[in-house]
Amino acid sequence: MAERPTDTSGGAGSRTTGGLYGSRLEPDRQREQLTSGEIPVAVYGLGKMGMPLAAVYAETTGNVTGVDVDPTVVETVTDGESHVVGEPGLDDLVADQVAAGRLAATTDGPTAADAARIHVIIVPTLLDDDNEPDLTTVESVVDDIAAGLEPGDLVIAESTLPPGTCRDVLQPHLASKSGLAPEKFGLAFCPERTSSGTALRDIRGQYPKVVGGIDPESTRAAALVYDELSDNEVHPVSDATTAEAVKVFEGLYRDVNIGLANELGRLADELEISVREAIDTANDLPMCQLHDPGPGVGGHCIPYYPHFLLGRTDEPMAVTETARRVNDEMPAVVVDRLASELERDGTDLADASVVVLGVTYRPGVEETRASPALGVINALSECGAEVAGVDPLVDPADYGARPVAIGELPDETFDAAVLVTPHTAFERIDWGALEPMVVVDGRDAVDLSETAHREYDLAGSSDGRPPRGSRDRDNASRDGAEPRSATTDGGNDV
16 A cells, blocks of 8 residues: 555544534635645545546545455555556556555555545446345445544545435434434535546536535535535535436436437338438537437446436336337347348348447447447347457457457458447458448448448438438339449448
């Protein structure tokens, strides 16, 4: 563990410095305590969002211990390295903070809690098999914090939680396990507003920071903390439950909007238009902000947050439930479209070999949780197809697909390809060197009009081509006329 800065006024593992909650010091002195390292901070969870958060806390306060259950993660941080990939600037920031003795790591949560006066929770809240929020990991962290909780301590939850969790679960749990009366410590919810790939930028102030405490003093103390961490404004809300709702509502909005876009995208075949072009054009109006259609919704956020409210309120939430169902169905829709395209060539999906391009849920992000690609792979396998996979970040074999490297594609023969996640690395694919096949492009990421492949663009392409290319050519084919070449009308059916 990195050496801590010496602090004669009560920091660096000491319990003599007063905490921020209920402090009678002037605000400027409280800020000085926070930024000078006098008030030790523990950040619980060093994952994709927790590691950047701990590093920013370290550069701001100078006295941070990161806690993680994975000894390999702790060892990596102790060596001055970051295990999180794809975050610009994070490697250097972690190295600098560890070298300066401002950041350390441990697997010992209770010991870290005993030394800290500010406790930041940023571990995932997952769902169980019944799609109910699983607070097991969060409650385990709370147990560790309670073991060292002292009067004046401030607990900040950044983990996304069902609204009401701080009030109804965390505060009673902390009080019961620590033996402190609830009014002796602070508890606030401050949702992380961070995206993979831009974590440091986001934490440092890309967006206003929302803070909501279990009581006004908790809100005040948390606002003081984030006013130092963030260059943006701090937006206090009425209470912790409101702050929890803000985070969940942000995710629900995106899920419902994507669900609408996907439902509209499925009309492209019947209407014989590019729904993507229609959406892009509709969005010229500021009051219309339709999202992009695609093969589904993945990651550890958007697919989960609707379930933090569904079935937990008296209201039926029919819109939210429908959007979630539409988005869950999209991998099956993609496979259904592929089966139809193969049938046009006289190939049964059960006899086909298919390569899935992209397994992670987002380009450049090493995360497969709820990835649409997993649903595509499973649906293809259930139909009897031979499934291969290409991904520069993860091993497709771990998800039921035979792994193929990008450079090996010209040596393979496939009946079809499905592009799910448009990694930048896929720009190296020489489509002209591959055997002709059906290509289902779920993201409008490639233009194969100058190749021998037959492309199906899910929801159509942004430049106006319907899913199967030019309507003029398709209509001409139905009328018995000679279709125009792809070079004249921009179609893909070659």
